[in-house]
Amino acid sequence: MELIQNNCTPNNTLPISIKELIGKVYECCGIKNKKWAETFECAITNTWIRTLNTHENNTTFVITGDIPAMWLRDSSAQIRPYLLLAKNDPNIANTIAGVLKQQFIYINIDPYANAFNEEPNGAHWDASDKSDVSSAWVWERKFELDSLCYPIQLAWLFYLNTNRTDHFDSSFIQAAKTILNTLQAEQDHANSPYFFTRNCDIPTESLINNGRGTPIKNTGMVWSGFRPSDDACTYHYLVPANMFATVILDYLQKIFTYVIPNKDLKQKAEKLCNDIRKGLIEYGKCTNTEGKEIWAYEVDGLGNKLIMDDSNIPSLLSAPYLGYCAIDDPTYLATRKTILSEENPYYYRGSLAQGIGSNHTPKNYIWPIALCIQGLTTNNKQEKEQILNTLVNIDAGTHMMHEGINVDDSTQFTRPWFSWANMMFCELLLNYYGFNIKI
Numbered sequence: 057m058e059l060i061q062n063n064c065t066p067n068n069t070l071p072i073s074i075k076e077l078i079g080k081v082y083e084c085c086g087i088k089n090k091k092w093a094e095t096f097e098c099a100i101t102n103t104w105i106r107t108l109n110t111h112e113n114n115t116t117f118v119i120t121g122d123i124p125a126m127w128l129r130d131s132s133a134q135i136r137p138y139l140l141l142a143k144n145d146p147n148i149a150n151t152i153a154g155v156l157k158q159q160f161i162y163i164n165i166d167p168y169a170n171a172f173n174e175e176p177n178g179a180h181w182d183a184s185d186k187s188d189v190s191s192a193w194v195w196e197r198k199f200e201l202d203s204l205c206y207p208i209q210l211a212w213l214f215y216l217n218t219n220r221t222d223h224f225d226s227s228f229i230q231a232a233k234t235i236l237n238t239l240q241a242e243q244d245h246a247n248s249p250y251f252f253t254r255n256c257d258i259p260t261e262s263l264i265n266n267g268r269g270t271p272i273k274n275t276g277m278v279w280s281g282f283r284p285s286d287d288a289c290t291y292h293y294l295v296p297a298n299m300f301a302t303v304i305l306d307y308l309q310k311i312f313t314y315v316i317p318n319k320d321l322k323q324k325a326e327k328l329c330n331d332i333r334k335g336l337i338e339y340g341k342c343t344n345t346e347g348k349e350i351w352a353y354e355v356d357g358l359g360n361k362l363i364m365d366d367s368n369i370p371s372l373l374s375a376p377y378l379g380y381c382a383i384d385d386p387t388y389l390a391t392r393k394t395i396l397s398e399e400n401p402y403y404y405r406g407s408l409a410q411g412i413g414s415n416h417t418p419k420n421y422i423w424p425i426a427l428c429i430q431g432l433t434t435n436n437k438q439e440k441e442q443i444l445n446t447l448v449n450i451d452a453g454t455h456m457m458h459e460g461i462n463v464d465d466s467t468q469f470t471r472p473w474f475s476w477a478n479m480m481f482c483e484l485l486l487n488y489y490g491f492n493i494k495i
Contacts, residue, residue, distance in 0.1 A: 070101055073145040074138075077491075084489045091448045096485050098455040099478035103134055107475045108151060109174070115161065116154030117174045121473035124179065125171040125195035128159055129284055130476040132206035133369070137482045139217045139493045149218050156214065156223045159207040160231040162193070167238040168250055170203045170286065171195040184255035186267070199250055201242075201280035201297035202370050204235045208304040209378075212311065216494045224316050232308060236324050239301065243331065245272060245279035245292070252281055260287040260415060273357030276335030284368035285416040291356035295340045296370035298332050299380040305329035341387070345399055350391040351375070364402060365395035367414045367423030367460075374429045379495065383433055396430070406463025409446050417460030417470050424450075424457040428480035432487055440488050447481055457481050 078097045085093040109117045118131035135155050142149040162172045166189060173179050176192035187197045211223060241248050251267030263269045263281055269292050272279060278301055280294040305325045312322035335357075342352045342361040351372050352361040365372045372391050376383045395412065397403060402413045404420045411422035411430065424447055431443040450466040451457065457477035462468035486492065 070104060071141075071145055071147050073141040073148060074100060074104060077141060080491075081485065081489070089444070092444055092485055095448050095451065095455045095457075096482055099457065100137065100482045102456070103475050103479055104138070107134060108155075110151060110154050114150070114154050115158040116151050117158060118155055119174075119475075120171075121475040122471055123181075125173060125181075126158070126162075127171045128162065128203040129170070129200070129206045129369075131155055131159065132210040134475045134479050136210065136213070136493070137479050137486060139213055140486065140491055142214070142218050149214075149220065152210075152214055153220070153223050156207065156211055157227065159210070160227040163204065163207065163231040163234055164227065165193050166191050166197065167204060167234050168199040169194040169197045170200045170282070182254050182256065182261075186251075186253045188249045188251055196286070198252060198286055199242075199281040200284055200286070201239075201278055201294060202284050202300055204238060205297070205300045205304045205370070207231070208235065208307055209300075212304075212307040213493060213495065215311075215315065221315055224311065229316070229318070229321075232312075232321060236308075236321065236328065239278050239328055240324075242279040243276065243328075244274055245269070246274075248279070250281070263288055270356065271358065275339045275355075275357040276331035277339065277357075278332060283366055284370060285366050285414050287366075287415050289354055290362055291354040291360050293335070293339065293355045293357060294370075295336065295351055295353055295355065296365075296372050296375065296378075298336055298340070299375055300370040300378050302329050302332050302336070303379045305332070344390065344394045348390040348394075349387055350394050351387060363394065364400050365412055366402060366416075367412045367426035368416075369425065369429060371412075371426070371429065373412065373426065373433060376433050377429060383435060392433070404463050408466055409450050409461070409463050411446075411463075413460060418462075420463050421460030421468075421470065422463055423460050424477045425480050428477075428484040431484045437488070440484065444485060444488060447484075 081096050082093040107119045118126050118134055120127050120130045135152050138148050142152055172193050173195050178192040181196045252263050253267040254262040269281055272292050277293045277298045279292045280289055280297050282288055305328055308325040309322050312318040339355050339357050340352055341349055344350050353364045353372060354362040370378055372395055375381050375388055381388050404413050404422050409422055412426035413422045427443050427447055431440040450461050452466045458469040459471035459474045
């Protein structure tokens with residue numbers, strides 16, 4: 057696998073509306089927070105100019121950064137802050153619609169894949185990958201439940217923020233059917249055809265048991281092979297991903313009731329949503345070391361539960377951001393306190409920063425994405441300010457966010473070009489100054 061740096065075909069010049077937003081941010085930041093504004097300008101410009109490529113068929117391919125592929129999850133998050141401008145800027149709105157069009161095409165090609173190629177060129181992360189289906193469009197075929205949630209979330213938010221409905225076309229309807237069928241199938245993974253193996257020395261890059269994963273009991277929740285970090289689940293009911301699934305299934309119920317009425321699809325989404333909610337309540341909770349009820353990160357329905365959180369979204373920390381619960385929900389607050397402490401094995405403290413890391417990166421590396429979510433899930437403006445200051449002070453002078461960063465040495469980081477993290481910074485800064493999309 058070969059990394060690339062800023063060589064995606066430029067989408068076009070920067071729209072005036074983005075330039076005007078950058079100007080507003082500089083005004084808000086003033087001299088005191090000038091570095092915030094400089095980082096915002098670099099991040100929001102880089103994503104628009106360097107990661108988006110609109111094709112003649114009006115689809116928009118979104119490169120993740122220094123890896124030449126489009127993740128369904130990353131691309132949704134990369135484009136989300138631009139929703140702020142979409143209602144009054146047709147160029148931005150059409151670009152987002154193009155992202156959605158591309159996502160629906162991909163889902164209809166293979167709902168189990170997490171990342172895709174711009175062309176059907178057979179490129180892939182690892183040539184040793186084996187699964188039950190193969191496609192020249194697929195870069196990687198790790199089934200991550202959230203990959204099917206993010207495009208529905210983006211489609212709903214695009215509708216809310218622009219009042220446009222043209223993206224709810226036949227391709228969307230087919231993708232929605234595909235998603236519902238896939239979720240239903242993975243409620244009973246024992247009878248699913250999906251498997252995934254990779255010939256490598258890193259256990260979390262492949263699934264055990266001939267690619268089927270660890271044992272589980274049917275719970276009503278949906279099985280996920282991998283986490284949003286692209287690491288294999290320890291127990292395959294990933295609680296935050298199932299939380300996210302209930303949210304987007306609510307969106308589908310609204311879409312198929314009020315926007316494009318379809319009784320059958322609405323009822324199917326409703327049943328799935330109810331099944332997952334019941335499974336979460338019955339199997340998804342545990343107690344922390346203080347004896348308080350919290351959400352587990354992963355469970356298997358057989359009694360095994362994992363207390364931790366990962367930086368990548370969906371995470372337990374992100375539950376209110378996803379729309380699953382309120383910021384002041386008691387179980388969420390107890391969970392938040394737990395995962396923002398050493399009880400979470402991926403919570404690290406150092407001389408420069410503290411926060412949540414990931415099994416995906418070295419020990420003592422924290423992720424800006426998790427810091428951004430920490431800021432976006434609190435009403436404490438002082439906490440948001442502290443996080444923004446931390447983020448711009450650990451960028452190694454690049455004015456860019458990275459994947460993981462050493463808590464004691466910011467020059468040690470992974471992924472020099474990680475657009476998802478860049479846009480999460482933009483979203484947090486905009487939130488700090490009261491610029492929020494409609495949700």
